[in-house]
Amino acid sequence: MKLFSSRRSPHVRKVLIAAHELGLAEDIELVPQAVAGLTPDEELWKHNSLGQIPTLVTDDGRALFDSGVIVEYLQSLRPGLRLIALGPSQRIDALHRQAWADGLIEILLRWEGERRRELDPRQPDYIAAHRARFLHTFDAWETVAQAWDPARFDIGDIAIACALSYADLRFASQAWRDGRPALASWFDRVSQRASFTQTAFDPA
Ligand SMILES: N[C@@H](CCC(=O)N[C@@H](CS)C(=O)NCC(=O)O)C(=O)O
Known part of the structure; x- marks a missing residue:
């Protein structure tokens, strides 16, 4: 998986902490982006018309955003660990x-x-x-x-x-x-x- 990201974005940090807690951090390649740049990176724009981070591209090529949806996706990969309760x-x-x-x-x-x-x-x-x-x-x-x-x-x-x-x-x-x-x-x-x-x- 690829994560368009920045080490200064609180929304990205939420996704990264969730990935660590779920044991998925090693499976995510970080693609660094400038936050608050006026023009989003061309590659990011291909995956997210909002031009925002975090954006996750899954191994089967699906682009996911925003941070809440990405965390739901990561949670679905590790159903045995719960960051989002089932009840x-x-x-x-x-x-x-x-x-x-x-x-x-x-x-x-x-x-x-x-x-x-x-x-x-x-x-x-x-x-x-x-x-x-x-x-x-x-x-x-x-x-x-x-x-x-x-x-x-x-x-x-x-x-x-x-x-x-x-x-x-x-x-x-x-x-x-x-x-x-x-x-x-x-x-x-x-x-x-x-x-x-x-x-x-x-x-x-
Ligand atoms: N609701 C989105 C918000 C994402 C967001 O605001 N990302 C900021 C960085 S923290 C961003 O990409 N800003 C650049 C822009 O909006 O052009 C989420 O939870 O992921």
Whole structure:
């Protein structure tokens, strides 16, 4: 399998952590892409008209995106290991946490894009609105993290860990750990997993 990817993309990191957890990392060849380039790579465009990463090309030539679909595909290759529970209630819970974290990542990406914009003046209201969603979400996670099962590491946990690590990469000044001890200690624990350390962001 080939994965169009970048070591600075939180969506890609979610797929890579899932692949490690499922024992599939060695089966995936990484095809590096520049994130936020104005023109996607021609080869990527052939497989994904959105020109986005992650995009997976399977061994039988199927192109899959987005990150959630790719993780579902990887999960189907390793039915004995569960990142996405089979039982309907646990499954919805895991997918809901994944969607929550993916939504927060989208907010961070838009906020980061606005912060980097140079041609026109930045829009303070736009940045404030995104920061407010970031704060509300992190406060909500602090509340629910107190009840998270320490033995669990499913797709919802992976997605939230990716969102937290992306906040560390791009928004360290927001000091999200302050006043959120449950979330901080949960993240300290999951970030010691091999799947997490082996997929570290390239900060350059
Ligand atoms: N919903 C998609 C989002 C993918 C996404 O936004 N990827 C970013 C990198 S993190 C990207 O390709 N950005 C470049 C662009 O949109 O042109 C997923 O979960 O995979």
